[in-house]
Every structure is written in C-alpha cells, then in structure tokens.
Amino acid sequence: MPLLPGAEPYRHEGGEVGVLLCHGFTGSPQSLRPWAAYLAERGHTVSLPLLPGHGTRWEDMQLTGWQDWYAEVDRALRDLRDRCERVVVAGLSMGGTLALRLAAKHGEDVAGVMVVNPANKVHGVSASALPVLRHVVRTTRGITGDIAQGGVEVGYDRVPLHAANSLRTFYRMVDGELPQVTQPLLVLRSAHDHVVPAADTARILSRVSSTDVTEIVLEQSCHVATLDHDANRIFEESLGFMDRLATGAGREGTTAGG
Template sequence: MPLLPGADPYHHRGGPVGVLFVHGFTGSPQSLRPWADRAVAAGHTVSLPLLPGHGTRWQDMQATRWEDWYAEADRAFRELSEQCEQVFVCALSMGSSLALHLAARHGEAVAGLVLVNPSVRSDNPASVLLPVLRHVLPSLPGVANDIALPGSTEVGYDRVPLHAAWSLGRLWRTVQAELPTVRQPVLLARSPQDHVVSPANSELVLARISSTDVTELLLERSYHVATLDHDAELIFEASLDFIRRLARTGAEEASAENHQG
C-alpha cells in the first residue's frame, strides 16, 4: 500500500546524542516530524520510525498487535544505541506507552523520556466490550486530528480498527505494571484540553514511576496532538533543553572518570 503524505519514516545521522521519536496510535511520523527536524537542527542523530500497520489505511492495522509496534520502536532504539553515546526517547500519546516499555526493558540505556499527552489507560468504559465487539464490528470513528491550531492537520486514520484497539489495552496493562521500574529522567507535557486522553493518564504515570528527575509541562493552548499545535515550539524548546542538560551531565561524568583514571 502507498504511504499517506508525510507518513514516511525518517532517519538522520548527526552527533553522539540520539533521539528516538515514537508516534501515536493510528497516527504517523508526520505528527512528530517538525519536532524531529528541530532535534536534527540541534545536531542530534534522529530516528522516527513508522510503526507497523500505520501510515497507509486503517485496515492494515487490523492484523498488527502492540508487540509489532514495540518491535519496530525497539529495533530503532537498538540501532540508535549502536550509533550514539546516549539515546533519549520522545513520544506522543500511545507512543509514550511504547517509550515507557522501552525504559522498563532497557534501563539506563534510555537516557531520558519526553512524553507528550501519554496514553496509558482506557478512558472509555465500553472498552471492556472490545474482546467481543472486535469480532463483530471492524472499526469505530477515529481519534486523529485533535488540534486547536487552525489549518494544522494530523495525518492519521479516520477509523479505529478494533482488533488493534483491543491489543492497545493489553499494552496499557503491561506498561502500568512496569511503571515502578521506570527510573529515568522524565519530562511530561500535557494538555489540560485534550479530547482524546484524560488527565488521569498523566496522573497515573507521574504517580507510579520511580523517577526522581521529573518535570511537568502544561500545554495550555493545545489539544491532544500538541506537537502540531500552538504549544509545539514550547515542547521543542523544553525537550532540547532537557536533552542538553542530561547530555552535558553525562559528558561531565565521563570526563571526570577519565581525569580520575
């Protein structure tokens, strides 16, 4: 199937700091490309993969499961780890669940997490019907394009494939159980006006992770896809400052070790 406009995966070889960008459920790399471009401009090595089943048509997602989406994020992370001294993970919505799973699995190899409107739990009571409903109904109306900025559009599916939605619920349960094992520095940006993900998602992450270096950033002027919204620049600047601070700390520690040796 041909890719939707802007859904192409992207990779740029830059400096010793790598940044992995993970898009959301039924979305595509297009939602994060301006953010990735800013990281490239800052001199970083960047990877922005297209998750399996995404970026073409919603029917293609029906045969994929969260393990497939994670496998691609994991592949991209390992590739960056081979090329870079440090790797940070930046993610939107469901991509944040995959990022948290990466952090739980890879430990200190993940230098830090930037999570934008993380999706880690169900906000719909009807989701308990998905195990049965997915065999009867192929899809429901989509969740893409929740953006306040006029003229800004997210490239994503206009339908939610229910087999994939059922699998997303399994990812959430897996990640919820792992949250206490997440100890990496975290920058969490959230929109008070989000029509896709409730505030309870960010609250759950902040309450359960074991990280001590945690910053919360409010995106007062944006909806769910904040990376394409009014507060996009705020996200880009804050994330680059976050990476710069932690990358510099890592460099100073390495320098100190060399002097001691």
Template sequence: MPLLPGAEPYHRRGGPVGVLLCHGFTGAPQALRPWAEHLADAGLTVSVPLLPGHGTRWQDLRVTRWEDWYAELSRELLLLTEECERVFVAGLSMGGGLALRLAAEHGDRIAGVVVVNPSVRSDNPASVLLPVLRHLIPSRPGVVGDIARPDAVEIGYDRYPLNAAWSLARLWREIQRALPRVDQPLLLLRSPRDHVVSPANSALVLARISSIDVTERLCERSFHVATLDHDAELIFEETLEFVRRLAPDAKADDHQG
C-alpha cells in the same frame, strides 16, 4: 500498499546523542516531524520509525498487534544505541506509553524520557467489551486531528479497527506493570484541553514511576496533538533543554544543524 504523504519514517544522523521519537495510535511520523527536525537541526541524531499497520489504510492496522509496534521501536532503539553514545526516547500519546515501556525494559541504555499527552490507560468503560466487540464491529470513527490550530492537520486514519483497539488495551496493562521500573529522568508535557486522552493518564504516570528527576509542563493552548499545535515550540525547546542538561556533549553538536 502506498504510504500516505507524510507518513514516511524519518532518520537524520547528527552527533553522539540520539533521540527516538514514537508516534501515536492510528497516527504517523508526520505528527512528530517538526519536533524531529528541530532536534536534528540542533545536531542530535534523530529517528522516527513508522509503526507496523500505520501510514497506509486502517485495514492494515487490523492485522497488527502491540507486540509488532513495540518490536519496531525496539529495533530502532538498538540501531540508535549502536550509533550514539547516549539515547533518549520520546513519544506522543500511545507513543509516549511505548517510550515508557522501552525505558522500563532497557534501563541504563536510555538516558531520559519525554512524553507528550501519554496514553497509558483506558478512558472508556466500554473498553472491557473489546474482546467481544472486535468480532462484531470492524471499526470505529478515528481519533486523529485533535488540534486547536485551525491551519494544522494531522495525517492518520479516519477509522480504527477494534481488533487493534483491543491490542492497545492489552498494551496499556503492560505499560502500567512496567511504570515502577522507569527510573530515568522524565519530562512530561500535557494539554489540559486534551479531547483524546484524559488527565488521569499523566497522573498515573507521575504516580507510578520511580524517577526522581521529573519535570511537568502544561501545553495550555493546545489539544491532544500538541506537537503540531500552538505549544509545539514549547515542546521542542523543553525537549532540547532537557537533553542538553542530561547529555552536555549534545551542546557541542549545534554547528551540525
């Protein structure tokens, strides 16, 4: 099945510090591409994989599970750790939740975590019915495109399969169980006007992680897909500053950009 334009995975080799970026549910690397390019231009090694079932048509997502998405990220993390001396993980929405689980599972292999509007819990009471509804209703209208900027477009599915939503709900439970094992430095950026993920998600992350080094920033002018919105530059610069503070050797790689 052909990929949607912009859904291609992205990898750019730079210096000894790497960043693994994770896109969200029904989204694609396109939503993270400017973020990835900003970090790569600063000399970092950057990878943005395409999660299984994404970037083609929503029907392809129906036959995947959260374990497939997570396995793809785990493979990319392994490649980055072989290529780089220090590795950071970052993500948007569900990608932020996946990044947190990677941090919990891989411990010292990950130097820090950056999450933007992380999705780690259900905001819809009807989600408890998903085990039944997924057999009755094939799909629902999509959730991509929550952006304040009128000229910005997010590539993704206009529908999502309830089978995949049911698996996402199972992933949330896994992430919640893993949060106390996250002890790496954390940078959390969130949009107060997010129409997809409630503030309770970020509050849950901050309440349960064991990290001591925690920074929270607000994306006041953006909606859910803040990486393509008015506060994108804030996200890019805060991420780069965060990485450089924790990995001083990243500063020496500026000339590679």
C-alpha cells in the same frame, strides 16, 4: 500499499546524542516530524520510525498488535545505541507509552524520557467489551486531528477494534512495568486534550520510580500538541532537557509549569 503523504519515516545522522521519537495510535511520523527536524537541525541523531500497520489504510492496522509496534521501536532503539553515545526516547500519546516501556526494559541504555500526552488506558464505556466487540464491529470513529489551531494530522479516520483491543492489553501491561522507569522524565500535558485525560498523566507519574521529573502543562493545545500552539515550547523544553542530561545537572521532584 502506498504510504499516506507525510507518513514516511524520518532519519537524520547527527552527533553522539540520539533521539528516538514514537508516534501515536492510528497516527504517523507526520505528527512528530517538526519535532524531529528541530532536534536534527541542532545536531542530534534522530530516528522517527513508522509503526507497522500505520500510514497506509486502517485495514492494514487490523492485522497488527502491540507486539508489532513495540518491536519496531525496540529495533530502532538498538540501532541508535549502536551509533550513539547516549539515547533519549520520546513519544506522543501511545508513542509516549512505547517510550516508557523502552525505558523500563532497557534501563541504562536509555538516558532520559520525554512524553507528550502519554496514554495509560483505553477510555470509553465500551473499552471493557473490546475482547468481544471486536468480533462483531470492525471499526469505530477515528481519534486523529485533535488540534486547537486547526491543521491536519495524517492518520486514520477509523479505529480498527482488533488493534484497539491489543492497545488495551498493552496499556495494562505497561502500567505494571512503570515502577521500572527510573530515568529523568519530562512530561508535557495539554490542558485541553480531548483524547487522553489528565488522569492518565497523573497515573503514570504516580507509578514511575524516576526522581528527576518535570511536568509542564501546555495551556493552548489539544492532544496533538506537537502540531499545535505549544509546539515550539515542546521543542525548546525537550532540547533544554537533553542539554541538562548531557551536562549531568540533576533535578529532584516534580515541577508543574504553565
């Protein structure tokens, strides 16, 4: 099945610091490609894989679940660890949740975590009915394209409910694993997110065991902040975070920034 234009995975061989970027549910690498290119241009090795079932048509995603998506980023992390001295994991939305699980499971093999609007729960009145509803209704309306400045996010305009039910299971599982996250953590949250509520970030921050935590509020962006008004802020803050990890400068507590 041909890929949607822009949905191609991205890879750049750079220096000894590697970055793994994870895209979101029903999205594609296109949403993170500018971030990946920014870090690559500054000498880092970058891996931005395409998750199974994504980037083609929603019917393909109907055949996949969280085990497939996580296995892909787990493989990409192991590949980076073989090539790089230090690896940081990052992600948008569900991609942020994938990054958090990688940190929980891989411990010292992950030097730091950077997440943008990370998700912790499937929201909506029908979320609890997904185990049954997915056998009656195949899809619901899509969630891509929440960008304040306009523009396009390459992804699906429908959400397959079989995959959404698997996502619900994944979020509940990762919530239980969050106390295993001890790495330095950078969280960037949009003030006007119409997909993932601020409560998800608050829940994640209350559950992780990291003591080096920075939270930044992106005042001008919606959910896909990596393609929005605050994109450059995300890129610059992530580079500064990675530079600080490289120098070993520590930070205690949580910092909120506008």
